[in-house]
Amino acid sequence: MSETLIPNLQKEKIIEYLSEGKRLDGRRVEDYRDIEVEMGISKNAESSVRVKIGKTEVLAGVKLGIAVPYPDSPDEGTLMTSAELHPLSSQEFEIGKPGIDSIEIARVIDRGIRESGLIDVKKLCIKEGEKVWQVFLDIFTINDDGNLLDVAGLAGLIAIGNAKIPIYNEKEGKIDYETPAKDHLPINEDVASFNMTFHKIGNSIVADVSKEEEAISDYRLSIAMGDNKGEPRITAMQKGKSGAISAEDMENILKLAEDKWKELFPKIKKYAFGK
Template sequence: MAEEVIIPNIQRKRILEYLKEGKRFDGRALDEFRELGVEMNISENSEGSCSVKIGNTEVYAGVKMAIVTPYADGPAEGTLSVGMELGPMADDDFQSGPPSIDSIEIARVIDRGIRESKLIDFEKLCIVSGEKVWQVSVDLYAVNNDGNLFDAAGLAAVTALANAKIPVYDEKEGRAKHELSNVSVPIRKENMCFNVTVHKIGDAFVLDPTKEEEAISDFRLSMALGDNDGEPMISAMQKGNSGGITEDDMEKILKLVEDKFSEMFKKFSKIATGK
């Protein structure tokens, strides 16, 4: 993604000059997200689905569930799989074909955030121990890329999960029926977590970069953040790109996260739960 986007040096220079003064082309503060938007139920054939927008960046998420044999190390636990598609629909630079490393990375980081925050109560997804459990598939599609697909995808995944219902299980047939029950996918609301990515661009630390800002980012640090009594709890991290994080950088990033956490978490929760 970011590595492949080439922008003219003059533009790079201007973005950096702006950031140095704490300004951005679209008038936002460095630590300010673009407007968030959500549309629920984009596919009635899914267990839960949504479209999430951060500015012009848009990601679709849909949850599907299937009955599978559990893994040997978790015979009474459901399973999770997260996939991300970065296809040519979203960006001139994205290609058709098998998942690129960029899409694999996003899917894996989001998967880890959901898993490690214990957002899903996997034990409640067991049907017959050792034999039948629900597999939760979250499929994410980049619809339009204007930067920060990471956070948009993370928010879309959690929003779709938080609103998903389990299909009716037909005990006689031992199969899922083609209808949804009233039972929600077991989400621990208190473990809600969201992906937040901080970019270092020049000397500035930036939240929610646009595509052109992202293109000149030195490094990014993605964090799955949960709420621990008003304090951020980190469940997954991933540093991307080759720029090194100095001690000073790290302190600034963590301070930024601490300062912005309550506001961000509130906004993201409102999207995911409507509250």
């Protein structure tokens, strides 16, 4: 009952139309839906954003806290990413503990930020071995109409890119929220990356899937791509679902990813870093 049940005839129709390079909603296989970004969802956050791609909608917020650093990195701030695929956003998401889908999204996004070195964690040290800034990135889904992974990834990037560090009152040992924050989170913009997910449906590779397309795909491949002196550079990948990728498909996906990256990345950098 809870799964999206797509009738066989619909599956066949989607695949048949895709073989002509067309999609039922009028898009071409490589097209993303319109991207909408709204900042300032919570005035109590260090930054917060609403991102919509088509009708898929996600909120993301960044909070900073004070923590004791890990013993193996006493002069580095820490990052914690959580994602809630909340049951309010889809009838398929169950009430209760975060399921594997929530965990996967949080981990993919966390890796994309952490491994690329997007946040300069050394600059988040307050007192070595004792006090560092802890960055919390929290992602909350509002409406699932397909491709949550890319929407959540984009929301996460924009939230991190716009976050400011609150004032820390060392004497009182607490954060002063009354004084407006000035400094941005130390970001290494050069390594910022954008996560794009491609699905294999029938014989086609499809970008930014609708809910219906998502339900019938064989596999998906997510690629986080950043900028290395004008050339795309991959910073994270994740293959999902049980289908397997042929050599030819791999070529096609990488080609498509490079093309999409060139088209979308400048726009995304603007959202994330205001330039």
